Amino acid sequence: MPLQDIAKWIEDTKALSRFAGVAVLCLAAGALSGCMGAGLDLANTSDVDRTVATGSVPQPRNDEDNSDAITVRNAVSSADVTKVSGNPIPWANASSGSAGVISSIFEEQVNGTVCRRFTTTRHSYQGIAKFDGNTCLLNNGEWYLTSFGPRS
Numbered sequence: 001m002p003l004q005d006i007a008k009w010i011e012d013t014k015a016l017s018r019f020a021g022v023a024v025l026c027l028a029a030g031a032l033s034g035c036m037g038a039g040l041d042l043a044n045t046s047d048v049d050r051t052v053a054t055g056s057v058p059q060p061r062n063d064e065d066n067s068d069a070i071t072v073r074n075a076v077s078s079a080d081v082t083k084v085s086g087n088p089i090p091w092a093n094a095s096s097g098s099a100g101v102i103s104s105i106f107e108e109q110v111n112g113t114v115c116r117r118f119t120t121t122r123h124s125y126q127g128i129a130k131f132d133g134n135t136c137l138l139n140n141g142e143w144y145l146t147s148f149g150p151r152s
Contacts, residue, residue: 077116
């Protein structure tokens, strides 16, 4: 069997392989240059939508806030206001895990209705904050919470 020279055939394959690699690289670079042509122009702010303000969306009240408000209302309405002066009233809400101390209750008549303004703290998983509120006695004998929110 005669010997066959295959060295030339192997070199031709290497050249073809290099040519294919260069062609793939050029195609990839050409395709990516189109994507990068527009780019992210951080200096041009004329296309920025300034009408969106995500920080202005109000937080919805959750059930924990309502549950705490009702617990505080019950503590304020059942308190003896003649003995509150200087004696804080603790409260705790087992359903939310919150607790606090009512530091002041001021009772007044508003248009013939007995109302109580109060200040309390609330210790919750969200942190510690002071709250102000107001509750009034309705004609049917029930107390109605007219306001309850963080002190501003």
